[in-house]
Amino acid sequence: MVSGVQIHSKLADKAQSIVLTDDALAFLAALHRTFESTRQSLLVAREEAQRRWDSGAPFDFNPETANIRSEPSWHCAPPAPGLEDRRVEITGPTDRKMVVNALNSGAKTFMADFEDSSSPTFTNLVSGQVNLRDAIRREIDFEAGGKSYKLSEKPAVLIVRPRGWHLDEPRLTIDNAPFSGSLFDFGLYFYHNAKELVKRGSGPYFYLPKMEHYLEARLWNDVFNFSQSYIGMSHGTIRATVLIETLPAVFNMEEILFELRTHSSGLNCGRWDYIFSFIKKRRADRSAVLPDRKDVTMTVPFMDSYVRLLIQTCHRRKVAAMGGMAAQIPIKDDPKANDAVMEKVRQDKLREVLAGHDGTWIAHPLINKIALEVFNEHMLGPNQYHIRREDVKVAAADLLSSRVPGKITDEGVRSNISTSLAYTSAWIGGNGCIPLNYLMEDAATAEITRVQLWQWVKYNSRLDSGQYVTAEYVEKLIDEVAPGVKGIFAGVKEENLKIAVEYLKGQIKREWPSEFLTSDLMGHLAIADGVEAKWQKSAL
Known part of the structure; x- marks a missing residue:
């Protein structure tokens, strides 16, 4: 020692x-x-x-x-x-x-x-x-x-x-x-x-x-x-x-x-x-x-x-x-789609x-x-x-120009939610790199989904359909999307998905987003590793 x-x-x-x-x-x-x-x-x-x-x-x-x-x-x-x-x-x-x-x-x-x-x-x-x-x-x-x-x-x-x-x-x-x-x-x-x-x-x-x-x-x-x-x-x-x-x-x-x-x-x-x-x-x-x-x-x-x-x-x-x-990965069962992605x-x-x-x-x-x-x-x-x-x-x-062609869409909100929930659940379970929709998602891409959802709620952004992105709207979609997360990534455990849902719901309502989801959720890994409470930061 x-x-x-x-x-x-x-x-x-x-x-x-x-x-x-x-x-x-x-x-x-x-x-x-x-x-x-x-x-x-x-x-x-x-x-x-x-x-x-x-x-x-x-x-x-x-x-x-x-x-x-x-x-x-x-x-x-x-x-x-x-x-x-x-x-x-x-x-x-x-x-x-x-x-x-x-x-x-x-x-x-x-x-x-x-x-x-x-x-x-x-x-x-x-x-x-x-x-x-x-x-x-x-x-x-x-x-x-x-x-x-x-x-x-x-x-x-x-x-x-x-x-x-x-x-x-x-x-x-x-x-x-x-x-x-x-x-x-x-x-x-x-x-x-x-x-x-x-x-x-x-x-x-x-x-x-x-x-x-x-x-x-x-x-x-x-x-x-x-x-x-x-x-x-x-x-x-x-x-x-x-x-x-x-x-x-x-x-x-x-x-x-x-x-x-x-x-x-x-x-x-x-x-x-x-x-x-x-x-x-x-x-x-x-x-x-x-x-x-x-x-x-x-x-x-x-x-x-x-x-x-x-x-x-x-x-x-x-x-x-x-x-x-x-971040793309090959699509093995669809040659035409694979050719388009590889291009x-x-x-x-x-x-x-x-x-x-x-x-x-x-x-x-x-x-x-x-x-x-x-x-x-x-x-x-x-x-x-x-x-x-x-x-x-x-x-x-x-370097600060926000001129980005594109729209905020219902599909984009749902995609962010599913990626955030799937990745966060996997991370808590010990997996930090997962394939989703023929992309290899890691903490960086999951972080974009989290802060985009926060940003859209914070500034009451509007979808291309005219719908305002409110906390209530996003929470409703989280509840809709969550049951299907296991279908897009089979390694998700129910208890970890529940933590991910509560974490994301909490994040979209904060005054400012947390600095890093990995810092927020490290306590869950520490608990699983048998670390005493006095050495853990709170597991959010």
Whole structure:
């Protein structure tokens, strides 16, 4: 046992004994004692910033850091081994089957996700760490259901996404305080695997989610330097790609790269979370009301401006500008419908490569062929850093434009409700990534559905039929839609669906939407894991 460290879970098993060793816990304790006060101060700063925006303060580029943006001479680190060519990246949770299939998919990299596509039960988190450890050491082969799963000779390069700064890990306390979910995921993976990865010609590579300010990137950089020193590794060995998936972060892109410049491997267009953040951060702005989710595409003005500015920023600093997720999955029983969906994927990837992106994301191995063909045809080298996009001129107003063609429809409201209920129910049950209507839905897409419903009720929006979107109208539709949720996703349990219904009904009537459904509902996972009440945040 490590002094001051307690594990609050009844789920002690072999996987836990492999990764939650005394020396690893001592490292986590060192991270906590060094950085927890800074993390908490940055979370308070987020709340203070939101109050300013609610009061009418504008979103804009920070005049105090104008010198960083205007200085042309600084660049980020050159690509690390295995990250020179990232034309197709596959993402998904860290269960054993997914890890093998993703590493064997033919994609250049695999982002193993402890965040939006994972439900953070303690079993999922700890077994996920074991699976990644075994994959790195080529000890992951197994058999299940009469099928053999064996790692290929040349698997994809592994990148790990830890949870965001806002999430606590209630199953582990240090000095009587919950540990950071971010540092739990990062710390265990780094401590057990960093040296082994370098020995095998790669390195400890990460995707960093949900940041809102460059000081949050500075905290990650400090964590990286501390961690490398702790195990005796050269500084700069770690590499991190930052997901630009919050509205405040798009005004901090140059500064985020600057803070991480010795560890940076680029930025990514986290398109779904970005839409969620656009609504949530502008919650007090009636002019920011958006139409049905399906109409908020990458070609609408505020999304197009965000993409063009990100590519310009990355290539100016000589790092990768990664494209967004193709959430579509193949339709096996309808060739005609499948062809139409796959053509949408092809056009989306064509848009990205022609805009100057250096790679893109997919969620299903069968999409790899399409994405790879598009990037192979139009990106002849390993990347497109040479495409500087000096033609791009993006002002704050361009990033805030709410001119989005489309309508709010009864179908859109119902679709949001069914997605929200199905995903929330699945997440509480331990599944963070579910197929719905031939789309792979994760926490980001579920968050859009939640805050859109809130926004439409808050501002008494009107449907194309003339019907006002009131709390009573949405509650009525929730009651109508809920019984059919099991029909669209068979893994839903009745008790979890009931929690999801009550949660969504509560959300649409709040003055302001909750920051994250994952924070709100973490208490349910903690209870299931056997965590005592005093360590739980209230399960809403």
